[in-house]
Amino acid sequence: MNIIEIKGLKKDYPLGNTVVKALRGIDIAVEEGEFMSIVGPSGSGKTTLLNVIGCIDFATEGSVKVGDREITVLNDRQITDIRLNKIGFIFQTFNLIPVLNVIENVEFPLLLMKNQSRTEIRRRADRLIGEVGLTEFAEHRPAELSGGQRQRVAIARALVTNPDIVLADEPTANLDSVTGAAILELMKEMNRIEKTTFVFSTHDANVLKYARRIVKIKDGLLSDN
Ligand SMILES: Nc1ncnc2c1ncn2[C@@H]1O[C@H](COP(=O)(O)OP(=O)(O)OP(=O)(O)O)[C@@H](O)[C@H]1O
Numbered sequence: 001m002n003i004i005e006i007k008g009l010k011k012d013y014p015l016g017n018t019v020v021k022a023l024r025g026i027d028i029a030v031e032e033g034e035f036m037s038i039v040g041p042s043g044s045g046k047t048t049l050l051n052v053i054g055c056i057d058f059a060t061e062g063s064v065k066v067g068d069r070e071i072t073v074l075n076d077r078q079i080t081d082i083r084l085n086k087i088g089f090i091f092q093t094f095n096l097i098p099v100l101n102v103i104e105n106v107e108f109p110l111l112l113m114k115n116q117s118r119t120e121i122r123r124r125a126d127r128l129i130g131e132v133g134l135t136e137f138a139e140h141r142p143a144e145l146s147g148g149q150r151q152r153v154a155i156a157r158a159l160v161t162n163p164d165i166v167l168a169d170e171p172t173a174n175l176d177s178v179t180g181a182a183i184l185e186l187m188k189e190m191n192r193i194e195k196t197t198f199v200f201s202t203h204d205a206n207v208l209k210y211a212r213r214i215v216k217i218k219d220g221l222l223s224d225n
């Protein structure tokens, strides 16, 4: 089954009097349980594509199906529901909440879901923080962490809800190779055990090694080779 299905996706950004054509007609299908990477030079459209799939940005033209929903026609409430319940998003720029400490940042999506007890939420967040190696930093706020540590918080936050799809924008960009490999192993485990679908973008050859499928993007278009 295809968990993501995109046809004729275009994304324009208005910029002054001109338009930046960030995506120029993308067609792609991602099967449930895939572990795939999008590669391409800076400015090729990787973040834009992930943002559209993740319901963070909207298509200018074309069809985007996530699960069994055509997201381009959904209202705000339905979009929020998909973002919270189906997708884990690891942002290139982390987007942590500055006033919350590490454990509170990781707990945040679980609190929004409103279907678990406070103890269960703490237990799950603790576990994820342990898995990304941040237990001793649980009480720190984002400003008190290094770039790599912040990235690991963002990763724990994306995985904590056990989403069907994880979208990760350069997930290891700020990590040393040992930490990066540990994070990829954690993702691979989740992919194997939970059948979680992973789509990540990267420049990093070490990350590409882990991908079971690689899709190239250039100037807003995909190519097969
Ligand atoms: N909000 C915006 N307004 C105008 N142009 C934008 C906006 N966001 C992205 N772009 C442009 O769209 C194109 C694709 O950008 P995108 O961020 O998707 O590239 P990328 O492949 O993620 O690059 P990188 O590897 O540097 O992260 C670029 O030309 C960029 O300048």
Ligand SMILES: [Mg+2]
Pocket: 046, 047, 048, 092, 169
């Ligand atoms: Mg990017």
